[in-house]
Amino acid sequence: xxxxxxxxxxxxxxxxxxxxxxxxxxxxxxxxxxxxxxxxxxxxxxxxxxxxxxxxxxxxxxxxxxxxxxxxxxxxxxxxxxxxxxxxxxxxxxxxxxxxxxxxxxxxxxxxxxxxxxxxxxxxxxxxxxxxxxxxxxxxxxxxxxxxxxxxxxxxxxxxxxxxxxxxxxxxxxxxxxxxxxxxxxxxxxxxxxxxxxxxxxxxxxxxxxxxxxxxxxxxxxxxxxxxxxxxxxxxxxxxxxxxxxxxxxxxxxxxxxxxxxxxxxxxxxxxxxxxxxxxxxxxxxxxxxxxxxxxxxxxxxxxxxxxxxxxxxxxxxxxxxxxxxxxxxxxxxxxxxxxxxxxxxxxxxxxxxxxxxxxxxxxxx
Numbered sequence: 152x153x154x155x156x157x158x159x160x161x162x163x164x165x166x167x168x169x170x171x172x173x174x175x176x177x178x179x180x181x182x183x184x185x186x187x188x189x190x191x192x193x194x195x196x197x198x199x200x201x202x203x204x205x206x207x208x209x210x211x212x213x214x215x216x217x218x219x220x221x222x223x224x225x226x227x228x229x230x231x232x233x234x235x236x237x238x239x240x241x242x243x244x245x246x247x248x249x250x251x252x253x254x255x256x257x258x259x260x261x262x263x264x265x266x267x268x269x270x271x272x273x274x275x276x277x278x279x280x281x282x283x284x285x286x287x288x289x290x291x292x293x294x295x296x297x298x299x300x301x302x303x304x305x306x307x308x309x310x311x312x313x314x315x316x317x318x319x320x321x322x323x324x325x326x327x328x329x330x331x332x333x334x335x336x337x338x339x340x341x342x343x344x345x346x347x348x349x350x351x352x353x354x355x356x357x358x359x360x361x362x363x364x365x366x367x368x369x370x371x372x373x374x375x376x377x378x379x380x381x382x383x384x385x386x387x388x389x390x391x392x393x394x395x396x397x398x399x400x401x402x403x404x405x406x407x408x409x410x411x412x413x414x415x416x417x418x419x420x421x422x423x424x425x426x427x428x429x430x431x432x433x434x435x436x437x438x439x440x441x442x443x444x445x446x447x448x449x450x451x452x453x454x455x456x457x458x459x460x461x462x463x464x465x466x467x468x469x470x471x472x473x474x475x476x477x478x479x480x481x482x483x484x485x486x487x488x489x490x491x492x493x494x495x496x497x498x499x500x501x502x503x504x505x506x507x508x509x510x511x512x513x514x515x516x517x
Contacts, residue, residue, distance in 0.1 A: 307447025
């Protein structure tokens, strides 16, 4: 099918929300530097698009370099780019997803250059609140590379504002909740069994939640804290737990479905953030949410309306809000009901049109 005929089919089908076999072929390239956020977002988006019969391929850095800086890591990065050279020509759009400042120069810039070399349309999702570090320190050099994208996509007003301050326009599309197989529960009473599913980085500040959990555990001895994910702060967290004699904390590698079935509350204590997909998934799955007000989170989570929100680094406030939910089942029920209503705006039926329109508009410029 010629490009002109393909565009006619796309305009007829995608703009009217129809699911058609005709669409731009999308290559999702995840260029993470240590957190796997981009890989998770790409997998979620790909699962929705393939469900609509789109042709989508995910090319993940995590199958190669995985943040290594030794000789083996360099060889693995070369393998990543060698394979990227092979797969780019097969697709109409290259959608880059990056989630750390370090990934910009190591992965985003070379990937942008390769996509431009093959004359492909490019979308860049920079899923990283530390984009200020890149633009603030390297703005004169970094801005031309950001402008190679046909658009840059931000996942919250907070990140869009950072780009705007540096003269870069963005399209904003909020993240999608990941798909899970478990049925949605209506939770009204908490044990509590608290879940946090974030990379263990300094920005996500899981240590703040551990300190809050210590107070919760003192009042409710049966309380548990499940910490999913891994990262550079894990050893420091384990030391904190041991030094403070905190019991009931489990580091787990279980998948979301299993964790969701076990937990009855989701907590987030990040101090520097965009908008976490995991919060959307928890809200959509019926878990009450207690979170700090970092980054773009207050754009969606409203205090005492669909969640509980405290200032960043406030472990006492986190503990008080968790305890309040344990003692107030009516509030738990009200929050989860409101969250369920809110998440209809983030369903694929709603958000899918935003992505389909963006891909079509980007492809039209070919």
